[in-house]
Amino acid sequence: MAFSGLDIYKLLPKTNCRECGLATCLAFAMQLAKKTVGLEKCPFVSEESKNILEAQALPPIKQITIGVDDNHFDLGNETVLFRHEEKFRNQPGIGFVIEDSLTDAQITQRLNKINDFKFERVGQELKVNLVALKFSQNEKRYLEVVKLVLKQTLLPLVLICQEAQVLRQALVLAQTRAPVIFGANPENLNLIGALAKEFNAPLVVSAADIVALTKLTEELKTLGVKDLILDTGDKPVAEKIWDLTQLRRQALKKSNRALGYPSLVVVKQSDPYQEAIEATAYIAKYAGIILIQGLDSWEILSILTLRQDIYSDPQKPLQIEPKIYPVGLVTDKSPVLITTNFSLTYYTVLAEVEASKVPAYILSIDTQGMSVLTAWAADKFSAEYITKAVADAKVKELVKHNNLIIPGYVAMLSGDLEESSGCNIIVGPKEAAGIPSFLKNLS
């Protein structure tokens, strides 16, 4: 809830002294609300008002950066409860819990798998984000594992350790990687808080409910710890979703700064399916960091894909550059397939053309990211549009034949397109899955 010009006006001196360069305090307030001037232009605003206005200008959920270099990522700065209201901004980090009770060989094997979890979907790279090291009881072993992990992965780390003594040494070892501390609780608050401050590390704070959490974050703030991440502990999934929803609502609807931080959840399910179900449920409902154990690539792909879906911008469908794409060793005899520039459509068509092993051109039309039927209905996939794109891409110079293949769903375009482009129009399959057999039968 941003302040209106009037809200701001109430906090100004109301003397209309013009020092700020504007005729009245009200005019200044209006400009301030639009963020076209800065508060520093008014030399007479009281300290108290200044504090209120500065706090107001901060995002309701603090943005926190995790990790360093290429593998860093941001959390928080979310502004809505439902993605259709605008969009969800910072994708949750997916991390893997590794226990220090495992052998070096087991840990190495896990890290190798984790490092390999990179997928590509619709032109985006999907990655996992974190490795979380869990302290069990032996200090020496934990520190060994920290060293091992630092050597074998570049992913950001979470140190799951509530013993200040051990944690301090682990932080010394890992400090160049800016690890997350997990974490503080009512018992160890001061000691762990001091470490977080000293090492400037993001700190996970755990308490069972929002009342207790609020107390802890307020204390940590006075201790000078800035980057906090909220955790409400182990609970059944329905209660966890309730907690995550409350945290988001507290920050956005109540402007409760003490809870205006990203959150963390740990999924404890041994069945990979249940683990993925729970992890994806938390992705949809606001979690900032999700720690899991599973290492099956099919499980991880499903989690990362759901994250990609939910965090895509509802106002801006993923698009590719509209142009002609050669697939395989094309010649002047290769077929030309026409589709939209909506990423999902293009990449689905591309995958099937590749699978067919028939070299072909794909001409992607600028439909502003709309799919075939939507674009056709909106007149963005019309005969004129396509004709122009065919000319712009100089298709007639690339191939010697005069055939264009259009998606089965827009068979109705054939006549008009034949007339406007002067090409022979061949109606292709409706679903991309039909492309391989279609292309094979074509030749």
Next chain:
Amino acid sequence: MDPQLVVDKWPGTIFTVAIGAKSNEGGSRNEEIKIGGQNCLPLMFKEGVIAHPPQIAFEILDIPGVDLSEELVKVYGAALKDPLSWAQKCVQEFGAKLISVKMQGSHPDFGNRSPLESAKFIELLLKKVNAPLIITGSGDDANDSLVIPACSEAAKGERCLIGSAVQDSYKTLVASVLADGHSLIAESPIDINIAKQLNILISDMGLGLERIVINPTIGALGYGLEYAYSIMERARIAALAGDKTLACPFICFVGQEAWKTKEAKVNPEQGIIWETITATSLIQAGADLLVMQHPRAVSKVSQFMEQLFKK
């Protein structure tokens, strides 16, 4: 001051739709399954009453399985050759509480089965299994407009859920459903305004909103799932805020979409989890009835729901 919980109370309630008529109501089904009836957002147990957990139907075809992924062919085995055994296997072996049959055989590409023969199949199916039925068309508009009314009549009094009514063609179907005592699936292409408009047109013909289930048209995980997800969230919020014309439960055809994807063909686990996550994500958006295909995906989703609805 301690922070107070933000508890949303909504004025609206989603209509409860019943599927299946038992003998005391003139049908022959073993159960009456209810969906809908909640007055809060999905999984917000502390804010209202979620009268009925989401339900799952197993989807079969009225002809031997065609165009099915290898994994589904493997799991149903020989039963796929005979739709009646296929249905029976779903019920007896996999514990299906609802069967959804797609009248694929009437499609010109799959044999052009006549309305009469299609109706006969429904009669046989009703004898073979006593789970409540969902009956849907093949997608060929011309044939569907004759075949589905014939099937509706063959199942008169069984209170099936029948679909799909679309904006361009709903009248015949609504008339059939009214005459034969069923409920109706109203399908809209990921569009909240069309969903609303269609519900108004249908209820104007005398079929009450408590007999309509919305098919918002979904995409699978990674294939446009988020569009349906947000349309469903928006529609549900509008319904709970008091818009009765959107206050119908949602049906989502998860299996068809999930098993069509490239990912589902990579390995069995990938396919099963693809169907599973598509289903559970849509439950979060408000799905009340999921039409699924793989028994393991069904059991994974059911397990999750048991955990959610555990008292």
